[in-house]
Amino acid sequence: MRLDKFVLRSTQLNKQQVVKVIESGLVSVNQQIITDCAIQVHENNHITYNSNRLTPRPFRYLLLHKSPDTLCSNVDGEYPSVFNDIDIENKDELHIVGRLDADTSGLILITDDGRWSFNITRPDMDCPKVYRVTLAKPITEDAITKLEQGLLLQGESTSTRPAKIIKIDDLHVLLTITEGRYHQVKRMFFAVGNRVNQLHREKIGAVSLDLDSKQWRHLTASEISSFGMYSQQA
Known part of the structure; x- marks a missing residue:
């Protein structure tokens, strides 16, 4: 963890104040004054501010049901932030694990534990994500076959990993993927001649x-620790 993030999580200082106290020489790591905010430190290091040892607050792990027309961002933009x-x-210490588009709804995970989120989003983790997809046109058996085999998306050099499709009816399917490419679900259905009208994430890993x-x-x-199984498989 960066030193400035460690101090931020261990005090009531804001980001600007943390930078100021570090650059002013008020923070030491293992009895050595450090003025570089970006230096990497560990929870077991002896870190002090004004000679007082710092202890970071426990990590937090949240589940949020994202509504449509909200942003997976810490600040408002064209749409309001989900953090509202x-x-x-x-809240400024938290980040989103696997963002959703503004018009997409459903499950998002939020944490301040960078290592935990990295282990979920790493490409080799094979962590499954389940989406309920509403389509513009009835899905065909040929399209299902192509999606389940993996297909090459426009602008990509490698095919998608095989997906799993459960057909609910002609216009609704449950899609399971283990990747997180840019606009992946929408691009996958576009590649088989269809269009996504609505997209909703129902599950990540074992968390519904x-x-x-x-x-x-x-x-x-148990939900927090359940993601460890994917790191063990990598």
């Missing part, structure tokens, strides 16, 4: 969405 729906302190729109909760200990 979360009532929690120190169980909340109404805009609601959030803390993950359970």
Whole structure:
């Protein structure tokens, strides 16, 4: 973890104040004054501010039901940020694990544990994500075959990994993928001659969405640890 992030998580200082105290020589790591905010430190290091040892706050792991027309961003933009729906302190320390497009709804994970989120989003993790897809045209058996075999998307040099399709009816399917390419789901259906009208993420790994729109909760200990199985497979 970067030193400035460690100090931020261990004090009530904001980002600008953290940079100032570090660059002013008020922070030491293992009895050595450090003025470089970007230096990497570990929780086991002896880190002090004004001679007081710092202890970071415990990591937080959240599940949020993202509503349509919201941004997976820490700040508002063309649409409001999803963080407006979360009532929690120190929200600026949190980040989203696997973003969704503004018009996409469903499950998002939020944390301040960078190593945990990295282990979920790494391309070799094979962590499954399940989406409920509403299509513009009835899906064909040929399209299902191509999606389940993997297909080459425009501008890509490698094919998508094989997907899993469960057909609900002609216009609705459940799609499971283990990647997170740019606009991947929409591009996959475009590649087989269809268009996504609505997209909703229902599940990541073993964690399923169980909340109404805009609601959030803390993950359970078992949900947090369940993502370790994917790192063991890599």
